[in-house]
Amino acid sequence: MQNKYIDLRQKLSVGEMISFYFDFFKQNYKGFTNIFISYNGIFMLLLLGVSYMLVSGFLGVFNNTTPFSSSDEANSTMLIGFGALVLMLVLILVAALNYSLTSVYMSKYVNQKGGEIEKKGVWNTVVNNFGKIIVFILLLFLIYIGFVILSVILAFIPLIGTIVQYIISFAMGSWFGISFMIMLHEGKSVSDSFGEGWSLVIKNFWKCVGTNFIISLMVGVLMLLLLSIPSVLIGIYAFHAVDTGVDLSDSIIAKIIWTIALCMFLIVLTYSQALSQFANGILYFSLHEQTYNENTREKIEQIGAEE
Numbered sequence: 001m002q003n004k005y006i007d008l009r010q011k012l013s014v015g016e017m018i019s020f021y022f023d024f025f026k027q028n029y030k031g032f033t034n035i036f037i038s039y040n041g042i043f044m045l046l047l048l049g050v051s052y053m054l055v056s057g058f059l060g061v062f063n064n065t066t067p068f069s070s071s072d073e074a075n076s077t078m079l080i081g082f083g084a085l086v087l088m089l090v091l092i093l094v095a096a097l098n099y100s101l102t103s104v105y106m107s108k109y110v111n112q113k114g115g116e117i118e119k120k121g122v123w124n125t126v127v128n129n130f131g132k133i134i135v136f137i138l139l140l141f142l143i144y145i146g147f148v149i150l151s152v153i154l155a156f157i158p159l160i161g162t163i164v165q166y167i168i169s170f171a172m173g174s175w176f177g178i179s180f181m182i183m184l185h186e187g188k189s190v191s192d193s194f195g196e197g198w199s200l201v202i203k204n205f206w207k208c209v210g211t212n213f214i215i216s217l218m219v220g221v222l223m224l225l226l227l228s229i230p231s232v233l234i235g236i237y238a239f240h241a242v243d244t245g246v247d248l249s250d251s252i253i254a255k256i257i258w259t260i261a262l263c264m265f266l267i268v269l270t271y272s273q274a275l276s277q278f279a280n281g282i283l284y285f286s287l288h289e290q291t292y293n294e295n296t297r298e299k300i301e302q303i304g305a306e307e
Contacts, residue, residue: 005113005115007113008020008106008109008110008281008285008286009285009289009294009295010289012282014210017211017282017286018214021215021282031105031116033271034119035101035117035122035123040094040098043093047090047094048259048263050086050087050266051259051260053082054084056255058076059254060076096137097126098271098273098274099274099277100184101274102275102278103181103184104122104125105117106181106282106285107181107185108121129183132189132190136180140176151165170216171201171208173280174201174209174280175194177283178201178280178287179196180193180277181197181281181285182196200284200291203291204287208287215279220272223272226268234261
């Protein structure tokens with residue numbers, strides 16, 4: 001049975017957008033997860049390799065059983081540093097890919113008015129916009145540097161500075177996400193997308209901040225619940241190992257378990273990043289309709305034509 005099409009091009013309140021978000025996710029999580037797994041496979045392998053490097057490095061730092069422990073500790077520290085650098089690069093690439101996949105998925109969902117969305121069609125659209133995506137990411141980094149500087153300044157203001165920092169953070173997340181949707185859905189240039197996104201966010205500032213805050217909080221709770229089962233199992237293993245006198249820093253089984261656990265955490269983190277763009281996609285379609293009334297005029301014209 002085909003799911004009922006959820007028309008995202010409506011004027012929605014914060015509460016309605018949250019409701020639409022979970023309704024949309026329930027209908028589309030299988031299709032989108034299939035796309036996510038298909039095009040993130042190589043990155044999942046890279047995350048597994050990075051996880052192994054980080055776990056090996058941390059265990060090596062705490063393993064002082066050999067007479068050359070200082071040399072081993074230096075090598076382990078280098079392994080941690082290299083692993084952290086590779087992890088940062090992989091996470092940037094994964095975030096760019098999944099923001100693109102999510103945005104294109106939502107664009108095709110609205111254009112097709114639901115129905116099955118072919119993963120090859122999503123991927124081809126991402127590839128065709130590859131140049132604009134790269135430019136968008138580079139500009140995003142420049143803007144983010146400014147945000148980091150502002151965050152340092154706000155850190156000197158107790159409490160109020162922290163609150164303002166979070167508000168700006170959620171507003172910027174809305175701006176980036178909505179601008180990305182404009183670029184891929186409307187086909188506008190990067191600069192025009194940033195400009196249009198800025199205009200929509202400023203006109204609906206608290207709606208953008210409130211929606212991103214609530215959905216980020218709820219998605220975070222869901223991800224923690226998803227990670228709770230393996231976390232409990234790992235905790236039980238660690239407790240049993242300590243209780244039986246197993247040296248965790250030199251245990252191959254512990255290294256394998258912790259590598260898999262860290263890799264799972266990173267994969268869930270990247271998936272949650274993709275889900276956050278669903279919120280910005282819904283924000284974009286709702287705010288665009290609120291500003292331009294295109295869907296409303298289209299429906300009125302259809303009624304007039306039928307009469």
